[in-house]
Amino acid sequence: MPQGQPAAVPADGLTTRQRRNRPLVVVHTGEMKGKSTAAFGLALRGWNQGWRIGVFQFVKSAKWKVGEEEALTALGRVHEQTGQGGPVEWHKMGQGWSWTRKQGTETDHAADALEGWHEIRRRLETEQHDLYVLDEFTYPMKWGWVDVDEVVQVLRDRPGHQHVVVTGRDADPRLVEAADLVVEMTKIKHPMDAGAKGQRGIEW
Amino acid sequence: MPQGQPAAVPADGLTTRQRRNRPLVVVHTGEMKGKSTAAFGLALRGWNQGWRIGVFQFVKSAKWKVGEEEALTALGRVHEQTGQGGPVEWHKMGQGWSWTRKQGTETDHAADALEGWHEIRRRLETEQHDLYVLDEFTYPMKWGWVDVDEVVQVLRDRPGHQHVVVTGRDADPRLVEAADLVVEMTKIKHPMDAGAKGQRGIEW
Known part of the structure; x- marks a missing residue:
């Protein structure tokens, strides 16, 4: 059951309010696909707080996670139309990135990933979002x-009150060290073990 | 990175399409709060497929998960207004359940939980939803x-093509045995260890 009581109050001179409002770096890692799903669940909550949500997908396939994209961008339109919740931007590294509008080369994924990171760095420095989901960002690092x-360094030095969630397997130890919250999704049992295929709605 | 290839194809006589469309029982367990968050992320995806989403919260506090509730019910309204996605019902066991409209006694949580389960059983038997999120349902079982x-038994015998996600710590071994997919959220590092308080948008 949910509990909000810390085990101990640290002697860091912060008030409860300051501690409650600490901006977090969260890492979802491990073998299971719940990593991204849980990150998008966090985005749901942030949306309801009126946060400006920015999702950046470092994956090549457009097939994956289209459900979350459709749902979260629908919430972004709810915000535009009614004022409920916050605005949602969803960018993915497909053929280049959506902000450049250029045709990606499809040959230099490394350059695309680096361009994505530079854009995120710019946004962090200028406080463009309240919650960043850097989906599958562990791979370009790896x-x-x-x-x-x-x-x-950029995460540590980011100004203001910006939360950042990074997902993906094999999170670098330096990222884990810098994170405030790290959750590992562990497989206990998976239908693909029994030969099931990935299925619509559950897997994408 | 996402992969859709099973390790082996079982000799169960099913076609790929049948296997792809197998209704699943999913359990999110372990020590971390990502359990529910990931379940609501699955609901996002299901919503986009046009699934009829039914969320049943077996928790007493109205404070928790209000963000997900607001966001998912907003998506339900998007469906009503535009036809995008699917309908969303969100029920919680606060003062009784919302379908009864009765004033709960606040004294018999066990009876309320049992009433909730009986309603879910009725809905499963009559195929009312395509995805059920039974949030924190491990506790009434425990x-x-x-x-x-x-x-x-009811989960095993449920007709049609209904997915069920159960969240909560200490999942009963019989439930784990009956499940198709079990994910354990494991804590590696949590800010409450350092004395931080739960915070808006991240914890609820």
């Missing part, structure tokens, strides 16, 4: 496409 | 308020 030390 | 064998 593959050396972006500099992990720079990512950690 | 506390003996509902009969675990009956729950498992």
